[in-house]
Amino acid sequence: MNVSLITGATSGIGESLARGLAERKHNLLLVARNEQKLQQLCRHLSGKNGIVAQYIAADLSQPGAAEQVFEESLKRRLVVNLLVNNAAIGSSGEFAKNDLHGDLKMLQLNNDSLVTLCRLFLPEMIGRRNGSIVNVGSLASFFPSPYMAVYAASKMFVRSFTQSLTEEYKPYGVHVMLFCPGLTTTNFMSTTANDNDWGKILVKGAYTQTSDQVALEMIQALDRKKTIHISGKRNALLVKMGSLFSYAMITKIFAERKRKQMGFAVSNQ
Numbered sequence: 082m083n084v085s086l087i088t089g090a091t092s093g094i095g096e097s098l099a100r101g102l103a104e105r106k107h108n109l110l111l112v113a114r115n116e117q118k119l120q121q122l123c124r125h126l127s128g129k130n131g132i133v134a135q136y137i138a139a140d141l142s143q144p145g146a147a148e149q150v151f152e153e154s155l156k157r158r159l160v161v162n163l164l165v166n167n168a169a170i171g172s173s174g175e176f177a178k179n180d181l182h183g184d185l186k187m188l189q190l191n192n193d194s195l196v197t198l199c200r201l202f203l204p205e206m207i208g209r210r211n212g213s214i215v216n217v218g219s220l221a222s223f224f225p226s227p228y229m230a231v232y233a234a235s236k237m238f239v240r241s242f243t244q245s246l247t248e249e250y251k252p253y254g255v256h257v258m259l260f261c262p263g264l265t266t267t268n269f270m271s272t273t274a275n276d277n278d279w280g281k282i283l284v285k286g287a288y289t290q291t292s293d294q295v296a297l298e299m300i301q302a303l304d305r306k307k308t309i310h311i312s313g314k315r316n317a318l319l320v321k322m323g324s325l326f327s328y329a330m331i332t333k334i335f336a337e338r339k340r341k342q343m344g345f346a347v348s349n350q
Contacts, residue, residue: 082108082133082157082158082159082160083108083159083160083162084107084108084109084110084133084135084154084159084160084161084162084163085102085107085108085109085110085161085162085163085164085165086109086110086111086112086150086154086161086163086164086165086198086202087099087102087109087110087111087112087165087167088112088113088141088165088166088167088168088194088198089112089113089167089168089169090109090111090112090113090119090122090136090167091111091113091114091115091118091119091122092113092118093265093292094167094217094262094265094292094295094296094299095111095113095165095167095168096122096292097291097292097293097295097296098165098167098296098299098300099111099122099126099134100126100296101293101296101300102163102300103126103129103130103132103134104130105300106130106131106132107132107163108132108133108134108135109123109126109132109133109134109135110135110136110137110154110159110161111123111134111135111136111137112136112137112138112139112141112150112168113136113138113139113168114138114139114140115138116136116138119136119138120136122134122136123135123136135157135159137149137150137153137154141168141189141190141194142170142186142187142189142190142194143186143189144189144193146194147193147194147197147198147201148197148201150198151197151198151201151202160205160209161202161205161206161212162206162211162212162213163212163213163214163215163303164198164199164202164212164213164214164215165214165215165217165299166194166195166198166199166214166215166216166217167215167217168190168194169187169190169191169217169219169235169236170186170187170190170191170272171187171229171232171272172184172187172229172231172232173228173229173232174228175228176230176231179231184231187231187232187235188231188235191232191235191236191238191239192235192238192239195216195239195242196242199214199216199246202214203246203250203255206250206253206255207250207253207255210253210254210255211254211255212254212255212256213255213256213257213258213303214246214255214256214257214258215257215258215260215299215303216239216242216243216246216257216258216259216260217239217260217261217262218236218239218240218243218259218260218261219232219233219236219239219261219262219263220261220262220263220311220316220320221233221236221237222236222237222239222240222259222261223237223240223261223320223323223324224323224328224331224332224335225237225328225331225332225335226332226335227332227335227336227339228336228339239259240259240261243257243258243259244259244308244309247259247308247309256303256306256308257308258302258303258307258308258309258310259308259309259310260299260302260309260310260312261309261310261311261312261316261320262290262295262312262313262316263288263289263290263312263313263315263316263319264288264289264290265289265290265291265292265295265312266289266290266291266292288313288315288316290312290313294312294313295312295313298310298312298313299312
């Protein structure tokens with residue numbers, strides 16, 4: 082059975098994407114941590130859209146979880162035509178004060194599991210000379226972000242890695258797209274690592290899209306076989322304008338702006 086595999090599928094962009102693809106009659110393989118939510122969502126999507134929606138409960142922030150997802154898909158004899166690496170977490174605040182274990186789990190999820198799933202599912206796509214991979218980056222893929230240092234670095238990795246794969250696998254008929262949303266109305270900023278004063282500054286007054294808007298743009302970008310898409314016209318304009326300046330200048334401006342908003346003084350001593 083052909084399926085579209087979505088990670089981080091029980092909330093936010095992942096859930097909206099699952100609903101959108103189900104309406105287009107995609108059979109689904111949904112991956113997330115919460116088995117109860119996965120059961121409910123699969124039951125709903127299957128009944129409403131006349132498709133087959135399956136799930137694998139897995140915590141991709143844990144080593145070995147991505148391999149388990151792949152092995153289970155083989156046991157079920159599923160053919161993954163579309164892989165969407167959407168699951169990700171973030172953190173805000175001063176790096177030296179943040180939880181190191183939490184940051185390392187973030188790298189496991191945002192980078193290690195994403196790379197692993199690409200590596201495991203790509204050979205099948207190459208053999209069929211058909212398939213698509215979407216790696217979800219962020220506006221942070223384009224700019225260093227002081228006070229979100231590890232998260233921004235993880236998303237810059239996603240950008241570089243994905244754009245390289247895009248060119249490597251064109252000759253094999255495999256479509257690889259980097260999709261970069263900006264701030265989206267999800268629970269992303271509600272986690273312990275982001276729900277702090279530094280995180281609140283990031284979202285204050287920022288341009289925001291809904292998860293449904295972002296998911297629709299992703300589906301439309303897939304239809305057009307785009308290799309990179311920045312969700313939201315304002316976000317795309319911001320990236321274009323940012324390309325005119327050096328990373329050093331952008332990083333300095335970001336840091337000074339955030340410190341000013343926090344009333345945070347830097348000692349010259």
